[in-house]
Amino acid sequence: MSVQTAPQLGWREKLKGDNYFLHKLHSLTGIFPVGYYLVQHLFLNSMAAIDPKYFNAVVYFFNAILPKPVLWAMELFLIVLPLLFHSLYGFVITYHGKSNIFKYKFRENLGYTLQRVSGVVIFFFLLFHVYSTTVSHKL
Numbered sequence: 001m002s003v004q005t006a007p008q009l010g011w012r013e014k015l016k017g018d019n020y021f022l023h024k025l026h027s028l029t030g031i032f033p034v035g036y037y038l039v040q041h042l043f044l045n046s047m048a049a050i051d052p053k054y055f056n057a058v059v060y061f062f063n064a065i066l067p068k069p070v071l072w073a074m075e076l077f078l079i080v081l082p083l084l085f086h087s088l089y090g091f092v093i094t095y096h097g098k099s100n101i102f103k104y105k106f107r108e109n110l111g112y113t114l115q116r117v118s119g120v121v122i123f124f125f126l127l128f129h130v131y132s133t134t135v136s137h138k139l
């Protein structure tokens, strides 16, 4: 009697956007830390619209309270890497997804497509945003 074993998947198959663990991790990172960071980033930066001194106080707070290496580590592990993972795996999901808005006219079908289109737009916006607000000032 021969024993049946599950077929071994190569990395290409594992990355096909239907990997259970990566998909759940992708959903989680969209909410925390990426979504959480987005809300607090918009909230704290909007202080500048009330009065620049409030915004400066926020910047001072972050620079004063934590040593630089801790701040950089937090930026890397709580912002850059989760956002990079969410974005890159988002592209994998988008690449393997099948839009059906021309076949079905339900709101959910439109939402499915818009979520992917908005993700791609957000990605290029974020590249521009990080370049224009941070990188270009350091060059």
Ligand code: HEM
Residues within 6 Å of the ligand: 023, 026, 027, 028, 029, 030, 031, 034, 035, 038, 086, 087, 088, 090, 091, 093, 094, 115, 116, 118, 119, 120, 122, 123
């Ligand atoms: C500020 C940046 C972003 C935030 C706050 C965010 C947040 C989220 C959230 C909360 C979800 C829902 C997760 C779920 O229901 O499973 C999601 C899904 C998704 N995101 Fe993002 N996202 C961002 C950027 C991006 C980028 C840059 C891409 C790149 C293409 C992307 C692609 C996707 C895709 C394809 C899904 C659907 C996943 C699925 O169908 O299971 N997102 N995002």
